[in-house]
Amino acid sequence: MLADLAEKFESSSRRYAEVNGIERDPDWYLLKLQEEMGELTQAWNRVSGRGRSKGKTPDELKQDLADETADMLGHILLFARRNHIDLDPAIERKWRFRL
Template identity: 70%
Template sequence: MLCRLAEQFEAASSAHVAENGIERDADWFLLKLQEEMGELTQAWNRLTGRGRAKGRSPEDMRRDLADETADLLGHLLLFAHRNEIDLAAAIERKWRFQPAQTSDR
């Protein structure tokens, strides 16, 4: 599942940067993660009353939070893809997830 998502984000990102003349060098991937984390923080602050609502309704602010979360996930997957990180294996190792056991019953 992660590999498929990463491939979809890669296709979308490649098209976006090509249309806008953006060069994705090694630093770009990490800098975009930082930028998106800032935008997620800003959306959270707005939603929780720690930032100006800027005329946004609570529903709009929840949607903004979801959108910024999606952006952060996308850029994290792009970073992992660019750096040839097997994210699924790293998650299993780091979080001590065990592969699903199948039952013969």
């Protein structure tokens, strides 16, 4: 199930890297995940009133939070794919439900 979604993120990420001259070496996947976590934290701080809204409306701030959450999901799937981690059985094992 997640492999199909991961493949879509991979295709998009590969195109982005090619257009922008980015080398996605093994470290890039973890470093990018960390970068995205920082951006998600910033978005959360803005939504929760702990950061400057930069003139954005509450709806715009929530959209930013959703966008950064989507980035995190994408980069988690990219990291797992790059490292040959099959998330389906891991989720079933750790979260105790079937996908």
